[in-house]
Amino acid sequence: MAKAKTGKPHGGLATFFTRRLIQAVPVLLGIVLFSFVILHLAPGDAIDVMAGEAGTGDAAYMAQLREKYGLDQPLHIQLLRYGTQIAQLDLGYSIRNNAPVRDLILQRVGPTLLLMGVSIVLSVAMGVLFGAVAAIRRNTLIDDLISLVALLAYAMPIFWIGLMFIILFSVTLGVLPSGGFYDVVRQDVGPLARGLDVGRHLVLPALTLSLFYFAIYTRLMRASMLEVMGLDYIRTARAKGLGAAKVTIRHVVRNALLPIVTMLGMQTASLLGGAVVVETVFNWPGLGRLTYDAVFQRDYSLLIGILLMSSILVIIINMLVDLAYSWLDPRIVAR
Amino acid sequence: MTGLLDLWRLFRRKRTAVLGLAIFLAIVAAALLAPVLYPDDPADMVAPPLLWPGEDMAYPLGTDTLGRDIAAGIMHGARSALMIGGISTLVALAIGITVGALSGYYGGWVNDVLMRVTEMFQTMPQFILAVVLVAIFGPALTSIITALALVSWPPVARLVRAEVMSLREREFVQSCYVIGMSERGIIFGQILPNCLTPIIVTASIMVASAILTEAGLSFLGLGDPNVLTWGAMIGAGRESLRSAWFLVAEPGLAIILVVLSLNLVGEGLNDALNPKLKLR
Amino acid sequence: MTTGALPHTGAPPVLAVRGLTTRLKTRAGEVTVVDGLDFTVHAGETLAIVGESGSGKSMTALSLMRLLPEAVAFNAGGSALLNGRDLLAVSEREMRGLRGADISMIFQEPMTSLNPVMRIGRQLEEVFEEHKPELSRAQRRARAADLLKLVRIPDPERVLDELPHRLSGGMRQRVMIAMALACDPKLLIADEPTTALDATVQAQILDLLRALQAELGLAIVLITHNLGVVAENAHRVLVMYAGRKVEEAPVAELFAAPRHPYTRGLLRALPNPDAADAGPRVPLMEIPGIVPALSALPKGCAFGPRCPVALPACAETRPELRPVGRGSAACLLVTPAEALA
Numbered sequence: 001m002a003k004a005k006t007g008k009p010h011g012g013l014a015t016f017f018t019r020r021l022i023q024a025v026p027v028l029l030g031i032v033l034f035s036f037v038i039l040h041l042a043p044g045d046a047i048d049v050m051a052g053e054a055g056t057g058d059a060a061y062m063a064q065l066r067e068k069y070g071l072d073q074p075l076h077i078q079l080l081r082y083g084t085q086i087a088q089l090d091l092g093y094s095i096r097n098n099a100p101v102r103d104l105i106l107q108r109v110g111p112t113l114l115l116m117g118v119s120i121v122l123s124v125a126m127g128v129l130f131g132a133v134a135a136i137r138r139n140t141l142i143d144d145l146i147s148l149v150a151l152l153a154y155a156m157p158i159f160w161i162g163l164m165f166i167i168l169f170s171v172t173l174g175v176l177p178s179g180g181f182y183d184v185v186r187q188d189v190g191p192l193a194r195g196l197d198v199g200r201h202l203v204l205p206a207l208t209l210s211l212f213y214f215a216i217y218t219r220l221m222r223a224s225m226l227e228v229m230g231l232d233y234i235r236t237a238r239a240k241g242l243g244a245a246k247v248t249i250r251h252v253v254r255n256a257l258l259p260i261v262t263m264l265g266m267q268t269a270s271l272l273g274g275a276v277v278v279e280t281v282f283n284w285p286g287l288g289r290l291t292y293d294a295v296f297q298r299d300y301s302l303l304i305g306i307l308l309m310s311s312i313l314v315i316i317i318n319m320l321v322d323l324a325y326s327w328l329d330p331r332i333v334a335r
Numbered sequence: 336m337t338g339l340l341d342l343w344r345l346f347r348r349k350r351t352a353v354l355g356l357a358i359f360l361a362i363v364a365a366a367l368l369a370p371v372l373y374p375d376d377p378a379d380m381v382a383p384p385l386l387w388p389g390e391d392m393a394y395p396l397g398t399d400t401l402g403r404d405i406a407a408g409i410m411h412g413a414r415s416a417l418m419i420g421g422i423s424t425l426v427a428l429a430i431g432i433t434v435g436a437l438s439g440y441y442g443g444w445v446n447d448v449l450m451r452v453t454e455m456f457q458t459m460p461q462f463i464l465a466v467v468l469v470a471i472f473g474p475a476l477t478s479i480i481t482a483l484a485l486v487s488w489p490p491v492a493r494l495v496r497a498e499v500m501s502l503r504e505r506e507f508v509q510s511c512y513v514i515g516m517s518e519r520g521i522i523f524g525q526i527l528p529n530c531l532t533p534i535i536v537t538a539s540i541m542v543a544s545a546i547l548t549e550a551g552l553s554f555l556g557l558g559d560p561n562v563l564t565w566g567a568m569i570g571a572g573r574e575s576l577r578s579a580w581f582l583v584a585e586p587g588l589a590i591i592l593v594v595l596s597l598n599l600v601g602e603g604l605n606d607a608l609n610p611k612l613k614l615r
Numbered sequence: 616m617t618t619g620a621l622p623h624t625g626a627p628p629v630l631a632v633r634g635l636t637t638r639l640k641t642r643a644g645e646v647t648v649v650d651g652l653d654f655t656v657h658a659g660e661t662l663a664i665v666g667e668s669g670s671g672k673s674m675t676a677l678s679l680m681r682l683l684p685e686a687v688a689f690n691a692g693g694s695a696l697l698n699g700r701d702l703l704a705v706s707e708r709e710m711r712g713l714r715g716a717d718i719s720m721i722f723q724e725p726m727t728s729l730n731p732v733m734r735i736g737r738q739l740e741e742v743f744e745e746h747k748p749e750l751s752r753a754q755r756r757a758r759a760a761d762l763l764k765l766v767r768i769p770d771p772e773r774v775l776d777e778l779p780h781r782l783s784g785g786m787r788q789r790v791m792i793a794m795a796l797a798c799d800p801k802l803l804i805a806d807e808p809t810t811a812l813d814a815t816v817q818a819q820i821l822d823l824l825r826a827l828q829a830e831l832g833l834a835i836v837l838i839t840h841n842l843g844v845v846a847e848n849a850h851r852v853l854v855m856y857a858g859r860k861v862e863e864a865p866v867a868e869l870f871a872a873p874r875h876p877y878t879r880g881l882l883r884a885l886p887n888p889d890a891a892d893a894g895p896r897v898p899l900m901e902i903p904g905i906v907p908a909l910s911a912l913p914k915g916c917a918f919g920p921r922c923p924v925a926l927p928a929c930a931e932t933r934p935e936l937r938p939v940g941r942g943s944a945a946c947l948l949v950t951p952a953e954a955l956a
Contacts, residue, residue, distance in 0.1 A: 241715035273462025
């Protein structure tokens, strides 16, 4: 009874994901409605932007375009059309790029996920490690140093960290590339060499993005460790005769990790936003870079598509975080 | 008054908090003195371009590619950072407190709807949302402040909601019912003053993160072109990153100082206002 | 009620504590929380340590287990011989070998004393991993199940796979006892083991401890503020006040003829179980005042300021323990003549 009921998602993984997606529907609908509203509050529509930049003011042609994209319909009809469209995973058409928004986004989502994934792992791993060391050695020089670094990293603008890394590692030391996804000059290389090359290009963006979150997790882990260390069951573990290392690893760290995972879930949206900035600094061809381009092309439907898609990404990543939580804390049944 | 004095006594026990407050006050002073010390428009070209810091003591922090005085820029930038951070936080507090108080006090469907809305704003990546809003409504101060407020209110709403929900069951609020006070009177007169403590702590951190977000926006070129900001200075300096990295480093250090000081003050306030936690 | 002390056969005590002194570093400076405590416990015997909160009972227990954090507490003298080995003098490494094996402890809060994310079986097996590494995995599990049977937990195989939050407080305290008994300790320290439990469960746990003591010949140090528990479960009683022993006596004698005014105060605060059929109820008496701060103890008797029969001399002289009857008490009013009686 115990084994079947705890630690695993209630009713299997598929049911878990289905239920969570259904729960997310109201929030997603809200976001769609919100996007629609800001699109229509925007001064001028996509056609105006195009006409303005092309310098043509041909009213007849513009009216024709509006009709083609349904922009001449009453608002509620437009909203309905918009909703139906999105429900069919059609995020609209980027007139600018002459391609469906969905395709533009899907092309770019991979590098962003790679950057985010590596950054999450890096920041959590370093944060847990340094936070734990600071807590174990509290009120020593090491603790003060770690806390100082975390405090500073927590106050640094992400893009500034990136630029400083470029100055240090690319310009001064010349050991790492300052941007891009891989070395475009090197053609005809095998998949392994290409992978390594991407890895080399990933180091600085990932370090940059992790540093801020590393600071959060370090501070949280330190506080969480100190709290858990004072709990009754830690005294029980010591009363059993366990040594400090076993007490720390088996009993303290595992329980102290729980708030870290909760925080990780709360930070997903912020991390994705951070990725946007980092990508523009390092010319990383992901969603952030796409956002930047869309901003300067005034490509509203692409911008809104990115906002919608990134919200869906956040929802999915949060589900994975919840799964991780239920694995760490068997009291929780993932629902 | 004695309340403030007590607070200060608890606050000053933590040296880092006092240090943070000192730094913050120094930055406020710089912002206030900027028009006195540098009465001219900081966007004016005043000296040869790309003077390195210390090269000419009249321009201690150097000049940028257009010969603008960086020291003047940083002091004027402090004004815009504090103003944008402060106002957007006030707006966010207003939204968050209203949503949180309504949803916590009335519960039921009001709570359900408002919480879905809050969740919605927490699902959309804050920075992307800010970029989209500013891109669509144009890079002017009002749209930037609105965007910053719109992305930062949800934590306030959740906090106030939780406080209100626990407070409304307390005896003193129950007795307000009994003596027939109006609901508005109860919310604004009795409940909200009692959750001021966590709001104050949150506010100092919010100003810090609004300054960071604003810097990110201006760095991407989404700042108000008529307002000089640190983020925009970094964005402009980026072009000559390889030759004159101080153009990027100096405004960045200014951002770090102000954010750091606000975080330290927030932490100090938190410790001073929650005496329970102090023992740890 | 247990009648008097066990007739000792002259065997050496399991635990002999002499002059145990523990000091705590606080913001206001160092304070002595346990001050020159002497006592012994024999196999099969239960010594109760009683006193109000802040009297140093739990500090005594944690000092013996050496579980106080080194950063704030330290041993400032004395010895504690467990079968001849001084717990206060052995290295931390040796102490780890003794903790959970030769000397075990159970705590007040069963609800929070077990790791919430670790299954019961795993938490029990951990003791064997530490102290009996020669056992195989299967043997460890089998022994863990045996332990649960020993503490009368039904369906032990199922409970091994449970998480603590699925068990009641009483069950959790049984698990704690099982864990403490895993390696056949000589001495069990029970720090308010039933305070957090409701009355029925409390009685069950105490019955269990008594039965286990009879089966295993355990020496038990029972720390409690509840004299009702003492009366039914202890052989001898040690009364502590402000870190010092103020009286010690066999349980029957202590209840029949308490010598120290503090002990008398504690007994008056005890509801009389016979009161219901003994005519009009006598109101419960509380001892007026509170335990003094250890950093500001009076020069003379620590209980002086609260004592209803204090003499002027009590404020000047700190009374020494003197033998009285079959025990001892630290009060100027306890006369040698009474001791002879």
